[in-house]
Amino acid sequence: MNAWIERQRGLIDFTVANLARRKGRNLGLFLAYALLVFLLASVVLFGDGLRREARLLLADAPELVVQRLTAGRHDLAPEAWLEQLRGLRGVGAVSGRLWGYHFDPTVAANLTVQVPAIDPPPPGRVLLGAALARARGLAAGDVLSLRDHAGKPYAFTVGGMLDARSELVSADLMLVNEADFRAFFGIEPGRYTDLTLAVANPREVRKVAEKVLARLPAARVLTREETRRTYEAVFNWRQGLLLTFLATVLAAFALLAWDKASGLSAEERREIGILKAVGWDTGDVLKMKLWEGALLSITAFLAGYVLAWLHVFYWGAPLFAPVLKGWSVLYPSFALAPRVDLEQLATLAFLTVLPYVAATVVPVWRAATLDPDEVIRE
Amino acid sequence: MIFQPAALALLFAASLNALLLGGAGVFALHLLRYWNPASGGERQIALERRTWLVSTLVGLALLVSLPALALFARTADAMAPFFTGAMCAVGSLQANAWGLPALLAQLLLFFLAAAWLIINHLDQLGWDTPLIRRKYLLLLILAPLAVIQAGLLWLYFLNLNPEVITSCCGSLFGPESGGVASDLAALPVDGSRPLFFAALLATLATGGFFLATGRLGTLFGVLSGIQFLVAIAAVVAFIAPYIYEQPNHHCPFCLLQAEHGYAGWLLYPPLFLGTAAGIGVGLATSARGKESLAETAPRVARGLARLALAGLGGFGLAAVVYIARSNLVL
Structure with missing residues (x-):
């Protein structure tokens, strides 16, 4: 075993010296390689981070959401529905939610206005999401004036900001109390945007949803699992689409690697010839060449991955954020929880190192099987 | 579904494996037919050179197959929330008929590739490549298996339908x-x-x-x-x-x-x-x-x-x- 390790060490020593001798050429390849890893890793890291955030958010969402449909469109649900749903077996708490959108011409963006279920702000007060407060330049105590449903100005006093840690969901959020909400949007009492149902036993969720539909044929029922699946699918799809586009970059890189590996200079050919003449066999040359590829791959992969990690977790992924996050005017600025996971690393290695190895293995073999006699004579 | 990064990586790795090993399989047929260590002819020398390439390729395939096995199990596990009824990898793998066969083929591929590499190592240690026929006969099993595995994996990922209710x-x-x-x-x-x-x-x-x-x-x-x-x-x-x-x-x-x-x-x-x-x-x-x-x-x-x-x-x-x-x- 020791002899084997010594042998590999010798080969690595030789290879490193070899790489250092042809700095310019190897540096170019290294940069292209690292850039490729950086691009792919940014997409994968950012997408996975978003997916994880969505999963965390949905963990606290209600099991079922019931919406009223009128002529196939979402409509306000009457209070009477609450009573009808309370009677269903397996259903825990039932409550009505009030939320809506308001277009604010000042920031040219849609605001989400919502009545929180717990601790609503006192009348006339509003809690603002951080991105919205930034855009309007507001601080606690300032007055926020918006036009209500009738076009008249409606003044709120800013009671405070929402926790910046929740900015992914709260960027454009405005929390108000029920009376203000109804007055601002002109919604009469006894009507809700939608209804939420808590179901204690997760295995009964589908059955309860069926029962709701049987009792309220005009309703649309959304389950938490479905919502979560939709989010996952959307993020997966966006991420996959970007990766597919990047496949062209991958192909270009593989071509570059192939070209670099097969275009041996006369000097290199002579070198291999001399190595063989002094007693290296084909296997040794092959090993040396494979070590060369492995060392390059490891360093480029690490460099690219670390850069992507910084790009996503510390610089907010400016390159890919618009595509992966979706399109919106008020962008949340949020930091994803930094994380390294083995599955991701394996995925990335498969997508980047494997093409490199596959593209270079034939040229490497060609180089290793050169006939020393022929090469030295050239 | 196929757009999951891990799925793309797996499909890419399996396809590449199938391509490389498939090519090696064709070479194996050629070698078994013409191999003649007694000859110093051009064909024999070309064959001898090419064996180096094949052993590198199979080594690569083995190197990939163990992490691929782990990644496949992990991906199936991570996909469980997409399928009603699935709670772990089993549910995702049973979402269509190809999942479990693909996993088993991957497992078999790992063991066969390991066996091949050991025989190959021994063969290269002997001055007269004494195990060459045995080695290439085994490659004739390994190559189609890699192709089948890639095929199963494609069938599995292409036919995933989130509407399917699987069993846990x-x-x-x-x-x-x-x-x-x-x-x-x-x-x-x-x-x-x-x-x-x-x-x-x-x-x-x-x-x-x-x-x-x-x-x-x-x-x-x-x-x-x-x-x-x-x-x-x-x-x-x-x-x-x-x-x-x-x-x-x-x-x-x-x-x-x-x-x-x-x-x-x-x-x-x-x-x-x-x-x-x-x-x-x-x-x-x-x-x-x-x-x-x-x-x-x-x-x-x-x-x-x-x-x-x-x-x-x-x-x-x-x-x-x-x-x-x-x-x-x-």
């Missing part, structure tokens, strides 16, 4: 399913536990005996293979229930999840590596008869035996620790 591991390993899985789960603990430890100890003892005396290597190889099947059966029959601390939960895939302390990642890799090395001992021992390998084959076999003992011992130790720590009484 509870039903695959439950009494109703009536297949091999449920039979394994239904093995009585009183019988399977002693059987498992007897098989493990017998294998380890044979390995130890081989290291001490250099005899019974072939038997060790055979026992390693059998021990693998017994170990998988034991995981389903009682090791998994001990880890979950639930007598009715037999799934060997849920072990890979975080909820169970990633126990599967401690159990399976040493078992796989140990088994592959153990089978390698048998192969190396059987090559001892070749004149040019009389000295080197036993040396290789001893190295592999040490690796196999470490792997299988590590697996056994992990199983014993999990059973001893469990609050479940079976």
Whole structure:
């Protein structure tokens, strides 16, 4: 075993010296390689981070959401529905939610206005999401004036900001109390945007949803699992689409690697010839060449991955954020929880190192099987 | 569904493997037909050169197949929320007919590629490449398997339909399913536990005996293979229930999840590596008869035996620790 390790060490020593001798050429390849890893890793890291955030958010969402449909469109649900749903077996708490959108011409963006279920702000007060407060330049105590449903100005006093840690969901959020909400949007009492149902036993969720539909044929029922699946699918799809586009970059890189590996200079050919003449066999040359590829791959992969990690977790992924996050005017600025996971690393290695190895293995073999006699004579 | 990054990576790796090994398979046919070490002709020299390429390619395939196996299991696990009824990898793999066959083909590919590399290593140690025919006959099995595996994987990912209601591991390993899985789960603990430890100890003892005396290597190889099947059966029959601390939960895939302390990642890799090395001992021992390998084959076999003992011992130790720590009484 020791002899084997010594042998590999010798080969690595030789290879490193070899790489250092042809700095310019190897540096170019290294940069292209690292850039490729950086691009792919940014997409994968950012997408996975978003997916994880969505999963965390949905963990606290209600099991079922019931919406009223009128002529196939979402409509306000009457209070009477609450009573009808309370009677269903397996259903825990039932409550009505009030939320809506308001277009604010000042920031040219849609605001989400919502009545929180717990601790609503006192009348006339509003809690603002951080991105919205930034855009309007507001601080606690300032007055926020918006036009209500009738076009008249409606003044709120800013009671405070929402926790910046929740900015992914709260960027454009405005929390108000029920009376203000109804007055601002002109919604009469006894009507809700939608209804939420808590179901204690997760295995009964589908059955309860069926029962709701049987009792309220005009309703649309959304389950938490479905919502979560939709989010996952959307993020997966966006991420996959970007990766597919990047496949062209991958192909270009593989071509570059192939070209670099097969275009041996006369000097290199002579070198291999001399190595063989002094007693290296084909296997040794092959090993040396494979070590060369492995060392390059490891360093480029690490460099690219670390850069992507910084790009996503510390610089907010400016390159890919618009595509992966979706399109919106008020962008949340949020930091994803930094994380390294083995599955991701394996995925990335498969997508980047494997093409490199596959593209270079034939040229490497060609180089290793050169006939020393022929090469030295050239 | 296919747009999941891990799925793209797996499909890419499998397709590449199929391409490289498929090409190697065609070469194997050529070589088996024309190989003639006595000749110094051009064709013979070209063949000899090309064998280097093929061994590098198969090495690459093996290097990829173990992480691919792990990644496939993890991806299937991560996809479980997409399918109604799925709670772990089993549910995702059962979402269509191709999932489990693809996983089994991947497993088989790993063991065959490992065996091939061991034979290849031995072959290169002998001055007259004594195992070349054996090696390329095995490649004739390996190459189509790689192509089939890639095909199954494509079929699996292309035919995934989130509308499908699959069944969770509870039903695959439950009494109703009536297949091999449920039979394994239904093995009585009183019988399977002693059987498992007897098989493990017998294998380890044979390995130890081989290291001490250099005899019974072939038997060790055979026992390693059998021990693998017994170990998988034991995981389903009682090791998994001990880890979950639930007598009715037999799934060997849920072990890979975080909820169970990633126990599967401690159990399976040493078992796989140990088994592959153990089978390698048998192969190396059987090559001892070749004149040019009389000295080197036993040396290789001893190295592999040490690796196999470490792997299988590590697996056994992990199983014993999990059973001893469990609050479940079976």
